[in-house]
Amino acid sequence: MPNWLKDAVFYEIYPQTFKDTNNDGIGDINGIIEKLDYVKSLGCNAIWINPCYDSPFKDAGYDVRDYKKVAPRYGTNEDLYRLFGEAHNRGIHVLLDLVPGHTSEEHAWFLESKKAERNEYSDRYVWTNAAFQGIGGHPYIGGEAERDGCYMLNFFKCQPALNYGFLNRTEDWQKAPDDPECIATREAMKDVMRFWLDHGCDGFRVDMADSLVKEDDENKSATGSIWKNIREMLDKDYPEAALVSEWSNPHQALKSGFHADFYLDHHGNGYNTLIRDNETPGGDHSFLKKDGDGDIFRFLDDYLPKYDGTKDYGYISFITCNHDTPRPRRTLSYHELKIAFAMFLTLPGVPFIYYGDEIGMRYLDIPTKEGGFARTGSRTPMQWDDSKNHGFSDCNPDTLYLPQDPAEDAPTVAAQEKDPDSLLNEVKALVTLRHKYPDLQADGSFEVLFAEKNSFPFIYRRGMLMVAINPSEKEASVSLIDNDHYEDLAKVSDEYHYDNSDIVHCIGKCDVTQTKITLGPQSFAVIKLD
Ligand code: GLC
Ligand code: CA
Secondary structure, eight states, X not given: OOGGXXXXXXXXXXXXXXXXXXXXXXXXXXXXXXXXXXXXXXXXXXXEEOOOEEOOOSSTTOSOSEXXXXXXXXXXXXXXXXXXXXXXXXXXXEEEEEOOSBOOTTSHHHHHHTSSSOOTTTTSBOBOSSTTOXXXXXXXXXXXXXXXXXXXXXXXXXXXXXXXXXXXXXXXXXXXXXXXXXHHHHHHHHXXXXXXXXXXOOEEEETTGGGSSBTOOTTOHHHHHHHHHHHHHHHHHOTTOEEEESOSOHHHHHHTTOSEEEEOOOTTOSXXXXXXXGGSXXXXXXXXXXXXXXXXXXXXXXXXXHHHHHTTTOEEEEBSOOXXXXXXXXXXXXXXXXXXXXXXXXXXXXXEEETXXXXXXXXXXXXXXTTOGGGGGGOOOOOOOSSGGGGSOOSOGGGOSSOOXXXXXXXXXXXXXXXXXXXXXXXXXXXXXXXXXXXXXXXXXXXXXEEETTEEEEEEEETTEXXXXXXXXXXXXXXXXXXXXXXXXXXXXXXXXXXXXXXXXXXXXXXXOSSEEEEOTTEXXXXXXX
């Protein structure tokens, strides 16, 4: 386990829209370098950059044309190497985005693989034996190549699936995961990883990490074996490199060698129940909405078994949102966002803040760009200040990569830096708090002390800290004694001493006595036990 992950707070940067330095309307590597001091001012000590490689950008760069080349629109490889150095000088680690499941249809490997004559890359992708032989249960394309066969897709039409084999085989064109051609795909991906690690990158966020071996078993054990093999390489040659998976199944991902796995908003996951179930058809009330109608068990019933079952293997990564999901501001007000950040930044594991969420940037209802569709509204240019294009770029506004929030009160970094009550300053204070107390960090223990439907606050313990959250607009209090139902809570009041002077962080109004915790409307408190 890379030691630095224990206290890592990540900032996800979408390179297209973070900061443009050459005024072509698109963000660039030099822009990220320019803003590293800002990232540091947030207290973030790690960044994840979405794919910045050469690409035709039919899926915003997740269609990689050359894994080892920075897209010219973002700069050069030298710029990225400089970014690694500048980040390290500031104590910031850098994860790149590894896309192992597919390439662009314009990748050199695929151009070779399409050819009728057999060559080194013929089996790098999944092909059937005839143009008229399709693939049951998977998307595929036929009739587009000289080669007599259909090829499998991993996502959009532009993303042919790399070949890691099939665990359960029913067709003669399906290769076993340990076939030399499938091993060659894995080794090619390790070569890509080595390339960037040797140039100073600190690890990878791995795209669709669970998608490698097809017709895998329900535990994804064949895909898991590939990651275990890759992890062996890291442990041996790059022990401080981190691997974070887009898998959203920590049982599978962490036991396959990932250091952390995202807690995404996939269906059935607890994330939506916290922030945006009010808008899901048939959905319940979200826990963090001030109407106070939410039920924390809808989150805990999902999260606790995942946490308990995986805490010895690695970390669960909470996200404020990401480039694929609606921004939390779509459903939460500024104040609700403060409480949401307070919760996310005091849970165990490794948290990720998506650029712009720290100022509450809005989700915009705008037309699709580069395969974004509904995701596009979360990818708009960062709002730095009130100057032209909100300080993102000096370009003609018509050439901006995406439009910006047209609202009068569009949030900006500059305005919020000046306002002591801003979301931005709250986020900074919370990140600072997390760095100060190891108990709040990735490895600190987590134990629910008080959770009850229709009753607040929700209270949990992180080591020698007690955290209480009242998202509702009504004052709420909990007695710490005579609480037969909550033995651990009663134990805390038997064993430790605390009062208002032990509150180490507070949002809203908090009152703590030895026997009772009272939180005003939409409040949050962290209390030190001793
Ligand atoms: C992941 C990425 C997403 C991309 C897809 C295909 O889900 O986060 O943006 O479109 O994989 O690579
Ligand atoms: Ca630019």
